[in-house]
């Protein structure tokens with residue numbers, strides 16, 4: 078959206094706004110599109126779901142169409158031709174257009190090529206994450222977008238079958254680019270998918286992507302964990318695709334990561350043979366699934382809740398004995414005595430954060446705990462449930478607000494360290 082002011086100067090005739098439908102948040106964009114690209118503005122206005130009034134859910138799509146019409150006219154024309162704008166708007170379509178727009182800011186030709194691929198004839202569940210993944214390759218891994226494009230051309234272009242693989246591509250391009258040819262080899266890669274209808278999120282695509290032999294049971298475990306975590310969170314997933322790649326593309330020092338467009342877990346966990354790794358898989362998966370809701374807050378909040386979810390996935394035995402209880406933090410008694418935020422995630426964020434939320438769970442009881450956790454989560458979302466662009470990361474004051482005075486004992490102990498009990502007696 079750069080340079081709009083320069084192009085238009087300050088002369089915007091006031092009467093241009095009268096012909097435009099009411100509702101969109103970005104009235105400045107409306108004024109400009111009518112000046113810069115009046116035919117394209119008319120195309121937007123004639124869309125049935127725009128002409129009959131723009132609902133709050135549709136505003137974002139109108140805004141992205143407006144900015145695309147202003148900055149990348151050819152992309153706009155092709156999006157309209159693609160036909161998926163005629164029958165109303167889905168969140169998936171908004172995500173695709175948004176990421177195509179950003180892709181065009183980096184490489185307009187690549188954005189046009191991507192839009193022409195068969196997978197975008199209609200916008201399916203893994204399509205938004207696939208476009209976002211390629212955007213991140215363009216932005217973060219210089220020189221890797223063209224090899225990925227070449228690999229896709231070899232497979233006959235990007236079809237819906239390939240979208241779950243493409244969604245997992247940027248961490249591979251970033252951390253283990255030597256694995257890309259295997260990931261894109263139809264003889265090697267295996268994609269195991271299932272459509273599920275989730276309580277809060279509705280229709281959602283689950284996928285397990287692997288390039289080594291794995292356990293057939295893994296996808297069912299993913300499903301049960303996603304259902305369970307979504308059920309306790311009581312809030313929809315931020316996207317309609319949950320992908321799990323087993324491979325080496327985890328950042329150094331970690332065994333699994335949620336990259337937003339999907340999760341990557343070390344290959345050794347893709348087993349169901351009663352081994353230690355098989356036992357750990359539930360907790361590692363639950364932790365990463367938890368990050369779909371818990372991210373971009375202070376580290377101890379995000380890792381603490383993800384570790385709470387991981388341990389809770391094994392049930393709540395009385396006393397100690399959670400299979401996924403973290404080693405106690407020996408470096409500090411409390412979260413407030415850790416190095417200041419923003420800091421890189423350190424083991425104490427996980428263990429102190431986990432103990433904080435377990436203590437809150439015990440103090441408040443199950444129902445009140447999850448109600449408070451939802452309140453904490455909602456603080457970082459806008460009215461439509463999207464991640465707020467302007468919200469501050471949640472920290473101790475937000476936790477206090479959400480959990481109320483009943484939780485003070487836990488905050489005193491794990492955040493402020495005002496408690497004399499032994500390190501791990503809780």
Ligand SMILES: [Zn+2]
Pocket residue numbers: 364368379380383
């Ligand atoms: Zn984590």
